[in-house]
Amino acid sequence: MDVAIIGIGIHPFGRTPARSGLQQGAYAARLALQDAGIEWRDIEFAFGGSASAGNADALGNELGLTGIPFINVANGCATGGSSLMTAYNAIRSGAHDIGLVAGFDKHDRGAFNADPKALGLGEWYGEMGLMMTTQFFAMKIQKYMHDHGISKDTLARVAHKAFINGSLNPNAWRRSPVALEEIASSTMVSDPLTKYMFCSPSEGGVALVLCRADKAKSYCARPVYLKSAVLKSRRYGSFEVFAPSQALQQVAGPTVDASRAAFEMAGVGPKDIDVSQLQDTESGAEIMHMAENGFCEHGEQEQLIQSGATQLGGSMPINTDGGCLANGEPIGASGLRQVYENVLQLRGAAGDHQVPGNPRLAYSHVYGAPGISAVTILQR
């Protein structure tokens, strides 16, 4: 049984003091239901997540208490991808015909702070200042630049593109382009990454309505089909965040594993993809994730990014809605934002940030601590 996305809804990302995270989730859910032309009571199941804004199943209090199974999902940055994969399997298995996936969040300002105990680590690790995702990303791109010849200018260009795309997306948080020189010379956060190269915690909500593919056309003139949804966790030897030690022999990370499995499941390859959303919690991540997801060889990003291939009109458009860099990262909603954007692109409804050429296949990828990746491939 194939699965279709027949309704999408989003609450603008950024900061909305007047609405709680839950209310932003409900706002997105109502829009998704409206987009699918159905009522909340038509929904047979729901999966959702929020890291800092309460339990997702509290959406029932906003939308109505209908008795459906509603499962709260908590999987770090991959929460949205995990909800979507689980919903995909619930429909594919034949257990349900139609369901809702929702994610929302509302975080405090400043970098996320993690609790060592929750990850099975000693208190000393956090106490000595090693429990920082920002450090991990900085050390990973530092090593990557050294090994594969990526320049600091290319790091800045990733953020530059993100803010341009964000300026074209009415739901983005950062709506103004930032000059390349300003990005490169802004405050250093964790060498080699500057302030503008990191995304910040933010707020927002996204919801998707999924149904059996054979019923999709009865709801929606232009359904988009989920060709694969895969979640993988780290194997021994992959270089991951929150690790007091790393193996001497490195193996491919969960992104590589999830990507390969997703392409295989969908029966397509990286060259077939028309538009991609790749986890860009900082600009180095987008660069590394291009190769880890199979879109180029390690090191080729330098030339691709310098030549504009990843821009909206390029041969390999990436993070067309501005990505995490321009939208911030409300953890529960972030992965679903990527899928929302891909549905818009495949419907040809992305407006000013629409990629040209009538895209047919879209790819999304999230990565989260302590080493999980979720990939989805959509086709119209």
Added chain:
Amino acid sequence: MSKRVPIAEGLFTWPAERPALLGSRCNNCGIASFPVAESCMACSGQDVTIEELPSRGTLWTWTIQQFMPKSPYNSGETPETFRPYGVGYLELPGGVRVEGRLTENDPEKLHIGMEMDVVFDTWRTDSNGDEIIGFFFQPSN
């Protein structure tokens, strides 16, 4: 009387004339872990031997933490006294790559592949006046 106490039990030998980081090595597959673990992440084996890790290695990657982390960071510093610090993974030959703070915080003086030593020094002083000892990586002479 103030004491010198390690930041965590079993992280390194203490007290010792020449303290060393402690790792565990799997007796099934030979993989080393830091800190000591009761089982092996590589092969799930539960037969491990605790060993002292080498005191010198090469810097595998690094960064500088430029802003003061929120709790659970606990250094005794205030936002006013905070000093940026280096963080890196030190590749210990035959062992594992261990993450730690660097004694150096000048990016111009750090590069991948440089030789560094594991050193043990005061991390902070607690409310009893005891010195809490941590481990650091210091450029070799």
